[in-house]
Amino acid sequence: MSFPRSSYDPRRVCLNPFPEFNLGKHRRTIGIYLAGALFALANWTFLDAAILSAHAHPPYDEPQIPPPVHVAFVDWVPGICSLLGMLIINLIDKDRIKGDDGFGDPGAVWRARLFLFIGFAFMAGGLAGSVSLLVLKYIMHDYPEQYTYYGYANVSQNVALMLSAVVLWIAQSVHEEYDYQLSL
Template structure:
């Protein structure tokens, strides 16, 4: 049995702590740029698959057995709608700050937030369902499964981008002053 390290804290969950990235005043800017990069990569991956599908040729001749159709676009559209809905909501309204006075406004904002996240989760689940039912279950070649993988990657990166942007927008910036009397 090994002896515990001298810096061991029994309240910790992980043995190895997460790295401490001290970005201080650039935290918000880095988060916004990272979320934008992930958003761009997500949509680029799916558009690459759609363009590749439109110009696909099979080595053995003839037409390809499968193409990217509207069914493949639906999960990405749902995730994009959820992304837009989530970022249309004012963050202070969700917390009940800002003296809005109407408790129903806070409830409606939280309901709207839930609907946005439900759209995003539905998009991710739909992309996995399309991958399994259309590409894997039908036993297409690996070159055609890329269309389904790209769909799942797009929706996963959109969700990750949304979380990063949400955290970046809720953090305080160097230009924000909180004055309390």
């Protein structure tokens, strides 16, 4: 499929352009609230699984058998890693990553990009840890669905934390309608 020369832009990356969403002058505020909602949903999902695990009862037909699995500290580690990664990513000054001059220290751009990489590595490690925990602890042992929920909640927490970090990064990078960029 070829485009007519009049509508072709050689700088385009994607064949089909992304749709434009016009959220008006409050797009930054909407993005920040959406990131906060994703963050709250992520942690609420995992805390729900942890509370259900703490109050799990043995089956009523066999009261001597304890529940086969509980949420332990190992289940908390991927979420902690993703949370640390999210904090690292969103504490970095966006202008330093772009390489804008005026910071005085020539190594500041390099250090900012290194910390950005470390933050994304923490988040990727948290997601990989939650998926491996789901498979090794919950799926391979063939537990009933009420116990595998703990693993699925852990994975969904890490995915929602990653989405929250991305939405917050984009929302903070958007300039307000009345935001002026003054430079001399």
